[in-house]
Amino acid sequence: MQFDHTFPGNQISRRQALRVMGGASAAAATASLTGAIAADSSAASQRRLVVLNPYSGIDWRTCGRHKAALHLHTLQSDGQHPVVEVVNAYRKAGFEIMSITDHDWNYPNARVEWKMLPPEKASPYPKGPFRPNFPADPTWPWTDYGCSEPRALGMVGIQGNELTFRHHINSYFSDYGVWYTRTGKRAPYGGIVDANGKEVWEDDQLLAIRDKGGLAVINHPGIPNVHAWWERKPLSWYVDRYQKHPAKYLIGLEMANNEPSQYPYDEGLWDQLLARFMPRRPIWGFGNDDMHEMKGARQAFTVFFLDQLTESSVRKAMESGRFCVCTSTKRVDYGNQPAAVSVFPKLAAVEVDETAGTIRIEVADCDQVRWISAPEALEPVADYKTSDRPWQQGRVVHVGNTLHYRQAAGIHNYVRAELSRTEGQDTHRTLTNPFGIGGA
Numbered sequence: 001m002q003f004d005h006t007f008p009g010n011q012i013s014r015r016q017a018l019r020v021m022g023g024a025s026a027a028a029a030t031a032s033l034t035g036a037i038a039a040d041s042s043a044a045s046q047r048r049l050v051v052l053n054p055y056s057g058i059d060w061r062t063c064g065r066h067k068a069a070l071h072l073h074t075l076q077s078d079g080q081h082p083v084v085e086v087v088n089a090y091r092k093a094g095f096e097i098m099s100i101t102d103h104d105w106n107y108p109n110a111r112v113e114w115k116m117l118p119p120e121k122a123s124p125y126p127k128g129p130f131r132p133n134f135p136a137d138p139t140w141p142w143t144d145y146g147c148s149e150p151r152a153l154g155m156v157g158i159q160g161n162e163l164t165f166r167h168h169i170n171s172y173f174s175d176y177g178v179w180y181t182r183t184g185k186r187a188p189y190g191g192i193v194d195a196n197g198k199e200v201w202e203d204d205q206l207l208a209i210r211d212k213g214g215l216a217v218i219n220h221p222g223i224p225n226v227h228a229w230w231e232r233k234p235l236s237w238y239v240d241r242y243q244k245h246p247a248k249y250l251i252g253l254e255m256a257n258n259e260p261s262q263y264p265y266d267e268g269l270w271d272q273l274l275a276r277f278m279p280r281r282p283i284w285g286f287g288n289d290d291m292h293e294m295k296g297a298r299q300a301f302t303v304f305f306l307d308q309l310t311e312s313s314v315r316k317a318m319e320s321g322r323f324c325v326c327t328s329t330k331r332v333d334y335g336n337q338p339a340a341v342s343v344f345p346k347l348a349a350v351e352v353d354e355t356a357g358t359i360r361i362e363v364a365d366c367d368q369v370r371w372i373s374a375p376e377a378l379e380p381v382a383d384y385k386t387s388d389r390p391w392q393q394g395r396v397v398h399v400g401n402t403l404h405y406r407q408a409a410g411i412h413n414y415v416r417a418e419l420s421r422t423e424g425q426d427t428h429r430t431l432t433n434p435f436g437i438g439g440a
């Protein structure tokens with residue numbers, strides 16, 4: 001199905017847009033378009049409602065704030081460290097939720113094979129018997145890899161796997177992974193096939209995660225094309241995936257993987273997608289350090305707001321967006337304790353007041369709060385293969401703790417907050433998930 005994503009949603013009439021977009025596709029994006037058009041008239045803006053609040057129902061006085069690392073690599077694929085070292089180091093750095101997401105296409109000890117580590121550093125795990133889809137099976141349970149049970153460490157561990165042969169996708173709560181003899185050791189985009197010789201594409205992988213009851217997040221879209229194993233995708237590719245696969249299992253986008261060049265690309269892509277899909281189909285933003293080596297680790301992680309720290313409550317929060325993302329330009333060494341983890345702006349409370357027409361947030365350790373809504377233009381402005389800014393970023397519609405969402409100009413179908421704090425040369429940011437705006 002073709003999805004025309006080039007229409008300037010805030011410049012053409014709804015009827016025109018529906019015609020441009022065509023039948024089935026049109027229905028899918030009507031919600032975002034409605035928001036865009038509503039913003040054009042002040043009468044409509046007076047009827048704006050917050051129709052989706054990912055933080056509703058949280059008791060901010062009592063809820064726990066739990067740091068999560070949901071994208072970690074170990075010796076079980078191409079990482080530098082044993083599972084037990086990674087888990088212990090992150091636990092000491094205050095993380096209470098973790099997912100080891102080793103690449104499905106690597107055998108254990110890839111760095112030994114590549115002569116980046118001496119043979120004596122090799123992991124002896126897994127000790128077998130191997131699972132049928134070894135080596136594509138997740139590094140799970142951790143006790144099979146010389147690590148304690150997550151619960152014994154006072155934390156939640158999540159079964160995870162990074163699907164790597166096509167666009168990288170993190171799979172959670174499922175043992176799905178792709179490795180077939182016929183696939184061979186070729187890098188992604190090498191034309192992977194299943195046991196019957198049928199090609200396997202991202203849609204097949206996402207459906208397989210769904211069928212196994214798992215959740216999926218599309219990873220680090222902005223990695224530059226300089227890697228032989230990576231090929232950037234056009235915006236329409238992402239639109240198709242989020243259109244084809246509902247939020248029930250394709251829950252989000254890794255919009256902070258924290259390479260400086262990726263920041264405008266990934267976050268801009270997120271805003272472009274939110275402009276098309278909110279509030280009907282949320283796409284939660286995830287931030288991960290994608291750690292392969294603890295020295296010089298990026299600081300990008302999520303913070304969950306939970307009544308209790310259990311696997312099921314973490315899963316529910318992942319599905320409903322009840323978390324925020326912290327991301328920084330500063331790097332740390334999680335292996336060198338105590339890790340000098342930066343002080344990030346704190347999201348202390350969120351309050352939506354429908355009568356006053358406000359979203360008010362309480363913050364700490366924060367210099368500035370910016371509210372961001374849909375980009376002004378939805379057409380790409382440069383070549384996504386070569387530019388790190390191929391599309392417009394989200395539009396800043398207000399600065400300050402309290403957003404008057406019926407009065408602020410430029411609010412379309414969603415709004416999200418960015419809390420920032422400067423420390424010397426570095427900027428530490430905390431990003432909320434999007435609030436859905438509708439009701440016009």
Ligand SMILES: [Zn+2]
Pocket residue numbers: 162168219220
């Ligand atoms: Zn990856």
Ligand SMILES: [Zn+2]
Pocket residue numbers: 071073162290
């Ligand atoms: Zn990764």
